[in-house]
Amino acid sequence: MDPQMIKSIVDEVVLHLNQEEKSKPSVPIGVSARHAHLSKEHLAALFGNGYELTKKADLSQPGQFAANETVLIVGPRGSIERVRILGPVRGATQVEVSITDSVKLGVQAPLRESGDTQGSAPVTIVGPKGSIHVSEGLIIAHAHIHMTPEDAAQFGVENGEVVQVKTKGKRAVTFENVLIRVSERYKLEMHIDTDEANAALLKTGDNGNLIKLTDTKGLR
Template sequence: MLKEDSPTQVNPEEITPIPVTVGISARHVHLTREDVDTLFGPGYELKKFKELSQPDQYACEETVTVVGPKGVIEKVRILGPERKQSQVELSISDCFKLGIKAPLRDSGDLSGSSSVTLVGPVGSVTIKEGAIIAARHIHMHTSDAEKYGLEDRDRIYVRAKGPRGIIFGDVLVRVSDKYKLEMHVDTDEGNAVGLRNGDTVYAYKIHGHISELVK
């Protein structure tokens, strides 16, 4: 690790770029079994539309309308499989349109998050908490984590090159044998930097000074 009092002392392994594919995460909804029943009818089974890049994750054919105090967003895609708590992942721009102040959170960290109403073809449900702006993060398979010397919940830097290049700080690393190596950013972050699905960014293990990254 880089010493805070010695910004010129850099471990070469820390500034060796780790190429990571980008996935742009558009607004979407995860639902509980109970909320599926309310929105689409008792016993309704969500229909798989397409597989997503992460194993066992998929987009559903079904969409819902998300309603806030000042606006609505229609046709928000549901992602499967079902979860223990319903979650709505939005961008800051989406929150402006809805009139809510959703917190920036890691996926699944929903305590005290924002309330929204979801409207389906059969009914509606107001979730007391569950709307968040998902923090940027990297999914990493355990074999990749071992290869690169990283652990679950490490926070690192990621550099996106190009005309609107930027260095993302505080990027959460999420490690599991169920994950595929990929960085997720939302549409606001992706558009600001000019990133598209499938682009490559470069992750760095470095935790201290970042002067070496901008040379």
């Protein structure tokens, strides 16, 4: 076959593959560092009766914010200072850490969907006015994607479904079992922890391609 014809075919295939890659559904990525969600009761125990969180910065999800306040979290083998509290207060206290953090604390925090704390790891939380010990509440959060119902329709997915997300760059990875979370209150963004981000050389603002699966029973 003529070399020029071969080159033309190769160029056409490469162009087609590049266009196909660009057309795949893309989601922005946010790196979620260790943080704490506190109940109203526990906020009072740690900071004093009637205390209210003060806003440091808005988060990507509407109505949520990083507070100026931080706490110390303590486990059997170590502690971590200046763990940021996220507001507003919640119905139950929850602390989200990475596997690296879990090892430092000396606990085996389970991999869970945010909010699923039943039977999770214990942790002691220390504030300026007192401390609390929760018998369950320390977790490693599943990678997940927040999206609106309109986003879900566009991507062809539904709440509770799991998908893959393929990243680009020098250390491209494919995240498995990424949970879809759909609500009118959400803004499109995938959340991963610092261990996941470091392993894949990702930072907040990077993007990944959403890949819909035929079998979506990964987390259920």
